[in-house]
Amino acid sequence: MPSGALDPALRQARSLLDRGEPRAALLVLETAVTAWIEGGRLLDPDLLQILADIEQEEGNLEALAEVWTEALLSADLSVEERRAWERKLESWMKTMIVGDALAMPLTAVRQGWDDPRLLAVMTGDAPRVWEGRRPPFADDLAQVRLRILRARGRYEEAIRLAKAEGQTLLYLQLLAEAGKGEQAAREARRMLQDPYEVLILARILTERGEIDLGLELGAHGLTLGDERRRVSLAEWLRDQAESHGRLDLARRAAWEAFKARPTAENYLRLKACMGEEWESHRRQALDLLAAHAPSPDRADEAIEIYLLEKRYPEAMALVEKHPGSSKLEKVVEAVRDDYPDWAFARCYRRAAEIMDSGRSADYETAIAWLRRGRDILLRSGQAERWQAVLDELLRKHQRKHKLKPMLEGLR
Numbered sequence: 001m002p003s004g005a006l007d008p009a010l011r012q013a014r015s016l017l018d019r020g021e022p023r024a025a026l027l028v029l030e031t032a033v034t035a036w037i038e039g040g041r042l043l044d045p046d047l048l049q050i051l052a053d054i055e056q057e058e059g060n061l062e063a064l065a066e067v068w069t070e071a072l073l074s075a076d077l078s079v080e081e082r083r084a085w086e087r088k089l090e091s092w093m094k095t096m097i098v099g100d101a102l103a104m105p106l107t108a109v110r111q112g113w114d115d116p117r118l119l120a121v122m123t124g125d126a127p128r129v130w131e132g133r134r135p136p137f138a139d140d141l142a143q144v145r146l147r148i149l150r151a152r153g154r155y156e157e158a159i160r161l162a163k164a165e166g167q168t169l170l171y172l173q174l175l176a177e178a179g180k181g182e183q184a185a186r187e188a189r190r191m192l193q194d195p196y197e198v199l200i201l202a203r204i205l206t207e208r209g210e211i212d213l214g215l216e217l218g219a220h221g222l223t224l225g226d227e228r229r230r231v232s233l234a235e236w237l238r239d240q241a242e243s244h245g246r247l248d249l250a251r252r253a254a255w256e257a258f259k260a261r262p263t264a265e266n267y268l269r270l271k272a273c274m275g276e277e278w279e280s281h282r283r284q285a286l287d288l289l290a291a292h293a294p295s296p297d298r299a300d301e302a303i304e305i306y307l308l309e310k311r312y313p314e315a316m317a318l319v320e321k322h323p324g325s326s327k328l329e330k331v332v333e334a335v336r337d338d339y340p341d342w343a344f345a346r347c348y349r350r351a352a353e354i355m356d357s358g359r360s361a362d363y364e365t366a367i368a369w370l371r372r373g374r375d376i377l378l379r380s381g382q383a384e385r386w387q388a389v390l391d392e393l394l395r396k397h398q399r400k401h402k403l404k405p406m407l408e409g410l411r
Helices: 007-018 022-041 045-057 060-074 079-095 099-111 116-122 138-151 155-164 168-177 181-191 195-207 211-221 227-243 247-260 264-280 282-291 296-308 312-321 328-335 340-356 360-379 383-396 403-408
Strands: none
Touching: 007 022, 007 060, 022 060, 022 079, 060 099, 060 138, 079 099, 099 138, 116 155, 138 155, 138 168, 155 168, 168 181, 168 195, 181 195, 181 211, 195 211, 195 227, 211 227, 211 247, 227 247, 227 264, 247 264, 247 282, 264 282, 264 296, 282 296, 296 312, 296 328, 312 328, 328 340, 340 360, 360 383, 360 403, 383 403
16 A cells, blocks of 8 residues: 555546545545555555554545535435444544544544534624634634535534634634725734735725725735734735725835845836936835845845946955855856956856866866956957967976867867
8 A cells, every 4th residue: 555545536536526426436435445445454564553643644534624625515315324324434443544534524524514503603693613722623624614615605503613713814814805804904903813815805805896806905904013024914015906006005115125035027017106206216125135134045136136237346246245145157257348347257267177176078168258258358458368278288287188188179
């Protein structure tokens, strides 16, 4: 019984659920679990435990519980059918080495849709589904129920259940989808602290035509969390606000986006949003970029911005600080006429690293760098210097039979 044994059954059952065939999905799942149990009897217990641990790590057991729960709750089973499935699940839980994975579908089939406390919550007569301690799978079970209720258009019941189960974001989404945008936006300001969750809800509101509500909620989200958590919201809000003529909000969001993620794209979008006021704010944006002290993963974006602004010394300094930058060639090409000595030195260094280490497979790359360096010196009127450099390279590498003729080709 190899790892991933449950995958085909899970995919097939999910496909059947998506097509509205929950009873067929139940049969597929029953076959899969029966095969799992029968196969386990043929294996050494230690090996079976290892395989079960792998299935757990890959998330297959959680997926099994979720798909099975959805199938049971979607099938509109009679009381007799529910009792039959309850007995099967109880039996499998005792014989499967990971039988606790069936705890959620077992609870679902026991409760069905007519559990008194569940019904009381969905009709607004009770604040909670569970008495005492909630089971560890309570959130997952609630999400399955909410998915089914939403698909069936039972929004009022779904809204009450989501609120009772503490499914805050789902609760707000359901409000918005049910046409209660103002309530959703108002409660989101009170309940949400994560800018990314604000983004999800703001998108829903705008997509449903509640433009002002979505944009104002997005603006509120810019006051939450730290810069990195706000960046996706800021970028979305910038574009939405601009497209709907909210230029002040677009500019505010553009600044937030650039501060959080100082990329060339966000720089250009900030510039576009500022319009005629850009010239008076350019220095502020560049100072902001410099203050970030770009890390290696951000250096290339900063280099792109400096090249856009023709601030070559800053771009050159970053390339020197981050020699592995993918922007070296672009910087060399940009500055070759204004700073030929610097550009040649970078080309020569890159070629020398390859030639001195004898990496014959990369000699073509080294020659390409030298050819670029040669052209830079010749263009700047330094033909004699290039000839001296080439003569020295030929002397130094005269015993490298593959490299020598390649160097001679640079005369």
